[in-house]
Amino acid sequence: MPKLIKSEINVEGRITEEYAVVDGVELAAWGENEELAIVGQPAPRIDGAAKTTGEARFSYDVQLPGMLYAKVLRSPHPNARVLRVDASRAEQLAGVVVVLTHETAPDIKVREGKLPLLPADARFAGELVAAVAATDPDIAADALALIDVEYETLPFITDFTIALADSAPKVRPHGNVANQPSVIERGDLQAGLAAADVRIELTVRTPTAVHNALETHGCVAAWEGDQLTMYESSQHVYGVRTFAAKKLGLPVSKVRAIGTYMGGGFGAKFPGQPYSMVAATLAKRSRRPVHLMYDREGENLESGYRGASLQHVKMGAKRDGTLTAIELDGLTECGSYANWVVSLGGPYGMMYMCPNVKLTTTGVHTNIGPFQAFRAPGFVEGMVGLEQAMDLLAEKLGMDPLELRRRNLATRDQSEDKPFSSFPVEECYRRGAEAIGWNKRTPTGQQYSTERFRRGTGMASQIWWGGGGPPAYAEVQLNGDGTATVLTGAQDLGTGARTIFAQVAAEELGLELGSVGVTIGDTYAGPFGPASGGSVTTGSMTPAVRSAANDLRIQLCSIVSQLEDVPEDELEVRGGTVYRRDTPVGTVRSLMRKLGDVMLIGKGSRGPNPNDVSVVTSGAQFAEVEVDTVTGRVRVIKIVAAHDSGRIVNPQTFTSQIQGGIIQGLGLALTEQRVIDHAAGQILNPNLEWYKLPTVADIPEIVNLLIDIPDTKANSLGAKGAGEPGIIPTAAAIANAVANALGVRILELPITPARVLEALETIA
Amino acid sequence: MIEQDPTTAVELHVNGHRHRLRLEPRRSLLDTLRIDLGLTGTKQVCNMGNCGGCTVLLNDRPVYSCLMLAVECEGQPILTIEGLNENGTLHPLQQAFIEHDALQCGFCTPGQIMAACGLLARTPHPSAAEVVEGMSGNLCRCGAYRGIVQAVLAVSAEG
Numbered sequence: 032m033p034k035l036i037k038s039e040i041n042v043e044g045r046i047t048e049e050y051a052v053v054d055g056v057e058l059a060a061w062g063e064n065e066e067l068a069i070v071g072q073p074a075p076r077i078d079g080a081a082k083t084t085g086e087a088r089f090s091y092d093v094q095l096p097g098m099l100y101a102k103v104l105r106s107p108h109p110n111a112r113v114l115r116v117d118a119s120r121a122e123q124l125a126g127v128v129v130v131l132t133h134e135t136a137p138d139i140k141v142r143e144g145k146l147p148l149l150p151a152d153a154r155f156a157g158e159l160v161a162a163v164a165a166t167d168p169d170i171a172a173d174a175l176a177l178i179d180v181e182y183e184t185l186p187f188i189t190d191f192t193i194a195l196a197d198s199a200p201k202v203r204p205h206g207n208v209a210n211q212p213s214v215i216e217r218g219d220l221q222a223g224l225a226a227a228d229v230r231i232e233l234t235v236r237t238p239t240a241v242h243n244a245l246e247t248h249g250c251v252a253a254w255e256g257d258q259l260t261m262y263e264s265s266q267h268v269y270g271v272r273t274f275a276a277k278k279l280g281l282p283v284s285k286v287r288a289i290g291t292y293m294g295g296g297f298g299a300k301f302p303g304q305p306y307s308m309v310a311a312t313l314a315k316r317s318r319r320p321v322h323l324m325y326d327r328e329g330e331n332l333e334s335g336y337r338g339a340s341l342q343h344v345k346m347g348a349k350r351d352g353t354l355t356a357i358e359l360d361g362l363t364e365c366g367s368y369a370n371w372v373v374s375l376g377g378p379y380g381m382m383y384m385c386p387n388v389k390l391t392t393t394g395v396h397t398n399i400g401p402f403q404a405f406r407a408p409g410f411v412e413g414m415v416g417l418e419q420a421m422d423l424l425a426e427k428l429g430m431d432p433l434e435l436r437r438r439n440l441a442t443r444d445q446s447e448d449k450p451f452s453s454f455p456v457e458e459c460y461r462r463g464a465e466a467i468g469w470n471k472r473t474p475t476g477q478q479y480s481t482e483r484f485r486r487g488t489g490m491a492s493q494i495w496w497g498g499g500g501p502p503a504y505a506e507v508q509l510n511g512d513g514t515a516t517v518l519t520g521a522q523d524l525g526t527g528a529r530t531i532f533a534q535v536a537a538e539e540l541g542l543e544l545g546s547v548g549v550t551i552g553d554t555y556a557g558p559f560g561p562a563s564g565g566s567v568t569t570g571s572m573t574p575a576v577r578s579a580a581n582d583l584r585i586q587l588c589s590i591v592s593q594l595e596d597v598p599e600d601e602l603e604v605r606g607g608t609v610y611r612r613d614t615p616v617g618t619v620r621s622l623m624r625k626l627g628d629v630m631l632i633g634k635g636s637r638g639p640n641p642n643d644v645s646v647v648t649s650g651a652q653f654a655e656v657e658v659d660t661v662t663g664r665v666r667v668i669k670i671v672a673a674h675d676s677g678r679i680v681n682p683q684t685f686t687s688q689i690q691g692g693i694i695q696g697l698g699l700a701l702t703e704q705r706v707i708d709h710a711a712g713q714i715l716n717p718n719l720e721w722y723k724l725p726t727v728a729d730i731p732e733i734v735n736l737l738i739d740i741p742d743t744k745a746n747s748l749g750a751k752g753a754g755e756p757g758i759i760p761t762a763a764a765i766a767n768a769v770a771n772a773l774g775v776r777i778l779e780l781p782i783t784p785a786r787v788l789e790a791l792e793t794i795a
Numbered sequence: 796m797i798e799q800d801p802t803t804a805v806e807l808h809v810n811g812h813r814h815r816l817r818l819e820p821r822r823s824l825l826d827t828l829r830i831d832l833g834l835t836g837t838k839q840v841c842n843m844g845n846c847g848g849c850t851v852l853l854n855d856r857p858v859y860s861c862l863m864l865a866v867e868c869e870g871q872p873i874l875t876i877e878g879l880n881e882n883g884t885l886h887p888l889q890q891a892f893i894e895h896d897a898l899q900c901g902f903c904t905p906g907q908i909m910a911a912c913g914l915l916a917r918t919p920h921p922s923a924a925e926v927v928e929g930m931s932g933n934l935c936r937c938g939a940y941r942g943i944v945q946a947v948l949a950v951s952a953e954g
Contacts (some may be wrong), residue, residue, distance in 0.1 A: 079893030080885060082901030085836020085876035093834035125798065168826065215940065245840045245848060245936050294838075294902030295936050325839045524898025525937050676881060687896045687939060694938030719845035719934060727940040728931045733887040
């Protein structure tokens, strides 16, 4: 009988209580010493052949009969009223089928759920003004040039650090404070600061970082009668369905969303952005499928970024290092629209024990496109501030920075007032310190240094959620040839989700890994799967897959018992063979073949989260750098990463996830930054030439330690997410290593050669 | 009034097959491959020669197909990712990319593999530094770089 439950879900620090319907028995977690044959073993990703042959079909690659190509016209002005749009010349161009402007757009509200699809008020350079669908992309581009728009330009502000001044132009009628500030407060901050023996104060800045997933945002929309199919590059296929149905007034049953392969998301590709409704409208009006994928410039202007941050930090401690107070007064850049505001205070409030904190983050509107969640939003930036403050405090106390952290490490979740289900940071510190050679570090970091090349070592801690929760569903089918198919509407962003679903199903069913296929990313093929964000996919989905596989295994044993007249409770399945005690009854393949077209279908769901513990991921990274004091160039020599994500289902894809996070963190530390001309209100580097992503030549040695301690209280796998943990401490650890090398701290990221040389001048 | 036909006849040799097309002279090789020939394995990422996502081999040399006009490639052998495993078995580079987990989302992968193919064609046994140099024109936002270098070195060691 299905049971209705409520469970507390924590996605990126936003806690909600969700209903979920759970069927069947909640499985006991696989224990620490469970003998598992497939889970925990490295497995090459099962979609490797599809991706390496170019045959994996991404949204960008979808081509349907009669399909039109759409392109969008963007406002060149950072703040302007669209007075008049004349699309008549564009409409007459051969090959143009539909032009959409704010006058002809349907009444669909998008931004913050209330603003028009094509607004008459353009609040950033890059805002959508018109869209064209034509038989060829080159014709669509020609048509854009033939649309005449008359704008009334208005005052604008693009610098978030001064946008809260009274004299600043208002980005929105309500002013420039975005949504609600985030405040974490406990104890008595002033009393805590007064009680401190040592106090430090610093101001840290982090840059705007653009996701720049290599597949841009976009979709292909196709109608068949009153039924809509959306092929969207999205982090939540089921969310695409819900959003389209809601905005278009369609029954959910009439919308199919497909996202079989997607070229990276990193937080920017949650459903709800305007382009999908522009594509659906163009397709509806033309009665033809429409392909609308942004170009790289559009991606940089409109599709999101990690907002820059400005963090004023005060911290106090007793002589023995015990923290007494932390204050954060932070600003985060939100751009023109904000459904929420990131919390920079998250890590300040969670990582270390501190009774008195006041951590404020105020989101600031500017005339720039809206921010989006970006891989551990708030925590990457917050860690840069917190962990530099900890190093500064250690310096002032004359204490080893790692020792200071050990003394203050959180023993419970202070905001939830619960113990952690598992929090093996000490183990991460111990193994990480050993691998980097922490005991050879000196406060001046000079031991390997020469006059010109100075070496230093630094570290930073990591905390994040990532336990997942319901609702999440899966089915597993057993086919007539003894192979199994996992079905779910969840998606694989490139994380390896497909592969671990196959591993979990094979393990629970007793099949070989090669006998299990996975069909995901299609709402017509599989049941509801959650958004892939907040590192929840592993913790939410693998228990659902295991539960479905368990249901199927029970059915298989029952059927075999009836078919072969053997007692059901003596049957088990191992390595693709059904055994009665230790005697083979037959291979699953041979037994299923006797049944013809019979299909066994197991169903499973994710059970509730535990109420009495807080489920988090944790860890630490250690960085060794070399700074060239002549050129100012920083070279990262080595990163040691030690992260707890509970049980590691697939060490190979886990390692790739962590390395990917580190490499993005390295970009934030050293090269990545959006550059804005504030006088013109224009982004100067909306492309991959001047926005500097790390290349293969920038990659240090990376040592990835597998902590691999099952979190048996978290869920039936004991597994948690790995998508975000890897990026959280990297930039902070590199900043601390550079400070150790130089003896001067660079408080603004990225640590460019110019900033290094400037800092060296201050101590010359 | 009927406008003058802006297209011109072009013959392209892609993956050993001949194609006769009528294209506008401005048509990029990338758009031709993807839109006119339906070979969507070659990816469009930046469309301005910054990222290597659209790399194909032209006369055995890696080129960014977004920066080439199709008419410039007339009659010259073009190899795309679809041409690597035409006999149905994976190319050693494809196999090595899978084994070394040299990919995550997979969007840059065809371009990476074609760049690696070009590198090994001109330098069959590159050093690690030469692999890094040879692959540094191809961006990967997921950060699969270490696997990519290992995969290319592994294939070079076999061959």
